[in-house]
Amino acid sequence: xxxxxxxxxxxxxxxxxxxxxxxxxxxxxxxxxxxxxxxxxxxxxxxxxxxxxxxxxxxxxxxxxxxxxxxxxxxxxxxxxxxxxxxxxxxxxxxxxxxxxxxxxxxxxxxxxxxxxxxxxxxxxxxxxxxxxxxxxxxxxxxxxxxxxxxxxxxxxxxxxxxxxxxxxxxxxxxxxxxxxxxxxxxxxxxxxxxxxxxxxxxxxxxxxxxxxxxxxxxxxxxxxxxxxxxxxxxxxxxxxxxxxxxxxxxxxxxxxxxxxxxxxxxxxxxxxxxxxxxxxxxxxxxxxxx
Ligand SMILES: Nc1ncnc2c1ncn2[C@@H]1O[C@H](COP(=O)(O)OP(=O)(O)OP(=O)(O)O)[C@@H](O)[C@H]1O
Numbered sequence: 001x002x003x004x005x006x007x008x009x010x011x012x013x014x015x016x017x018x019x020x021x022x023x024x025x026x027x028x029x030x031x032x033x034x035x036x037x038x039x040x041x042x043x044x045x046x047x048x049x050x051x052x053x054x055x056x057x058x059x060x061x062x063x064x065x066x067x068x069x070x071x072x073x074x075x076x077x078x079x080x081x082x083x084x085x086x087x088x089x090x091x092x093x094x095x096x097x098x099x100x101x102x103x104x105x106x107x108x109x110x111x112x113x114x115x116x117x118x119x120x121x122x123x124x125x126x127x128x129x130x131x132x133x134x135x136x137x138x139x140x141x142x143x144x145x146x147x148x149x150x151x152x153x154x155x156x157x158x159x160x161x162x163x164x165x166x167x168x169x170x171x172x173x174x175x176x177x178x179x180x181x182x183x184x185x186x187x188x189x190x191x192x193x194x195x196x197x198x199x200x201x202x203x204x205x206x207x208x209x210x211x212x213x214x215x216x217x218x219x220x221x222x223x224x225x226x227x228x229x230x231x232x233x234x235x236x237x238x239x240x241x242x243x244x245x246x247x248x249x250x251x252x253x254x255x256x257x258x259x260x261x262x263x264x265x266x267x268x269x270x271x272x273x274x275x276x277x278x279x280x281x282x283x284x285x286x287x288x289x290x291x
Pocket of ligand 1: 016018024042043044046049051062218
């Protein structure tokens, strides 16, 4: 076991068993490091969501995992083969070790239950030894952490904005201090300012707790900004995986260059990809400003 790696994915393949079959994820191999933010980029339909759901074993028929493995290197030292877990073990694994925040997550909150209760539910289910007072304190702490504030413990989802609701989902995903958070377009439905604030928060929380993130979005400029490394997917395969800096400055794959070129904020007036310089704090300087 390597202490530096959190997840090893090998030759992972998923097929939608329809007619004709769709090979949505093909022979995907990568390692996720402990504490890193790995961006998963690629056009709509390239298989990002299928891969994320496949790793969490959340796929339903007609999706079939046809090959490959995903091994989670637990901080306790054990290697957990995700394909070998029973449904029950997998359910426990999901909140406890690896949680997920997806695009519509904020709409998955129970409309008739105060948000504090919803956090409490996760804690009472997964941490049966925790007393009521301790759970309440923890829920308050979590709402503070994600910038919603403990005074919202008794609020119902409809009393909160979309951004606030999505932060509540992030608080829930954090509740059991997982080692991995998989985020699938977690801020796409939100306006740009709220999106930025939440991303900064995720980044801060990552610093604080040291969890790894697989961050999925088709928004490559955003990934360049927040990711340590970026995997570029195309037609079910990872065609390039490198540091955000190398993806931006020295993309090797023609498809990555084309993808970079398709974002106006990353291109010059003639539409070609303009290579920027890195400034001191590691932000990528591009034509038209720093992103
Ligand atoms: N239930 C399904 N049945 C058949 N094919 C499916 C099903 N769900 C997804 N697919 C196909 O699998 C491929 C991968 O889809 P997936 O949603 O994983 O891509 P994505 O990169 O996450 O796209 P997006 O960014 O639009 O969510 C696509 O070709 C899609 O049409």
